[in-house]
Amino acid sequence: MPLKIPEIQSPERFSELTLTREMLEDALRGALMKIDLAIETMDGAFPSAASKNNVYQPTENTGSWIAGFWTGILWHAYELSGEEKYKSLALSQIPSYTKRINERLGVDHHDMGFLYTPSCVAAYKITGDEEARRTALLAAENLAARYQSRGGFIQAWGALDDPTKYRLIVDCLLNIPLLYWAAEETGNNTYDKIAFIHFNTTADVAWRADAGTYHTYYFDYESGKPDYGATKQGASDDSSWARGQSWGITGPILTYAYKKCERAMHYFKASTNYMLNRLPLDYIPYWDLIFGDGDGEPRDSSSAAITICGLLEGVKHMEESDPLRAIYYNAACHMMSSLILGYTSRTVREANGLLLHGTYTRPSGNGVDEMNIWGDYFYMEALHRMLDPEWKMYW
Numbered sequence: 001m002p003l004k005i006p007e008i009q010s011p012e013r014f015s016e017l018t019l020t021r022e023m024l025e026d027a028l029r030g031a032l033m034k035i036d037l038a039i040e041t042m043d044g045a046f047p048s049a050a051s052k053n054n055v056y057q058p059t060e061n062t063g064s065w066i067a068g069f070w071t072g073i074l075w076h077a078y079e080l081s082g083e084e085k086y087k088s089l090a091l092s093q094i095p096s097y098t099k100r101i102n103e104r105l106g107v108d109h110h111d112m113g114f115l116y117t118p119s120c121v122a123a124y125k126i127t128g129d130e131e132a133r134r135t136a137l138l139a140a141e142n143l144a145a146r147y148q149s150r151g152g153f154i155q156a157w158g159a160l161d162d163p164t165k166y167r168l169i170v171d172c173l174l175n176i177p178l179l180y181w182a183a184e185e186t187g188n189n190t191y192d193k194i195a196f197i198h199f200n201t202t203a204d205v206a207w208r209a210d211a212g213t214y215h216t217y218y219f220d221y222e223s224g225k226p227d228y229g230a231t232k233q234g235a236s237d238d239s240s241w242a243r244g245q246s247w248g249i250t251g252p253i254l255t256y257a258y259k260k261c262e263r264a265m266h267y268f269k270a271s272t273n274y275m276l277n278r279l280p281l282d283y284i285p286y287w288d289l290i291f292g293d294g295d296g297e298p299r300d301s302s303s304a305a306i307t308i309c310g311l312l313e314g315v316k317h318m319e320e321s322d323p324l325r326a327i328y329y330n331a332a333c334h335m336m337s338s339l340i341l342g343y344t345s346r347t348v349r350e351a352n353g354l355l356l357h358g359t360y361t362r363p364s365g366n367g368v369d370e371m372n373i374w375g376d377y378f379y380m381e382a383l384h385r386m387l388d389p390e391w392k393m394y395w
């Protein structure tokens, strides 16, 4: 049965809200001050995934999935301010990505898009830097090599011949734009095919009938048949981890941007409505969508920032006559206003990041009610999208 798009339960919550240019520019000034502080405190290193007591620690570009967000923040800062210092710092980081892929430093996983799109693809799109292009293409090749034809998906983590690791995760919808881009750039359609098969397999298995998403989904190693959904970072296998739902909003609309495929638009709307129906009073989700006001659980501000970007991408492609279009634009404004007024780090002197109250992984207690670097990245992207609707996206 095709996935049903849930009705918006309280459309009045998404009435028109004007975010003035003045307010957005003021928010940008605040963000740039914090980026400057991060540059100073990082002294050439990369900020950690999550802060400790609202301070990021310096790390190398060798492990994890997050380095690209810092470089991406610098690209947004450069494009929005025109200040050369952001561009030269971002460009100076590109060789670390080249070294990383060439020497295979922490690249045996699927997060090539998160790592290489906001850093290297952005560098190439903005400056034409050839090393950045070559490096991003190597990352795309690495990502495509994780494609499992039995099942038709890109395996998230672990050895490709390990039957216990035979699964996809919904987050990967943000990695596959790297493949669409690589196909356009090289003319090699295999990248596009793998990305689109992966999108369709994810759509087949990761959405439940009510349009909430599984975080991860296992396949049978021998037959490739879909097996079962399970969470890694959510509250339970059957709940919707807030950030996973946001990946399930922004991911499909990025596939739509490349493929103009109605199924991607449909899944974008279904997951969006599921999320909008579960937003607390201030529009910023708790870390898992089963929680609401009064449950005493932490928020994940990054989920809001990711969602805003998806909504703003969506309204670019939706028909003016579509009644959801205004709701989505207004929802983005309500979420953004709430982030700017209640979640930015402006008043926290020592904070060297942008958005407070993110949650990395609540079950393991990692980065709970802290800043996280992807929240900061998507907040900058959201500001950019609002200040310049013509922004040429890095994805």
Ligand code: GLY
Binding pocket: 065, 171, 233, 243, 360
């Ligand atoms: N993609 C990993 C995360 O969202 O935490």
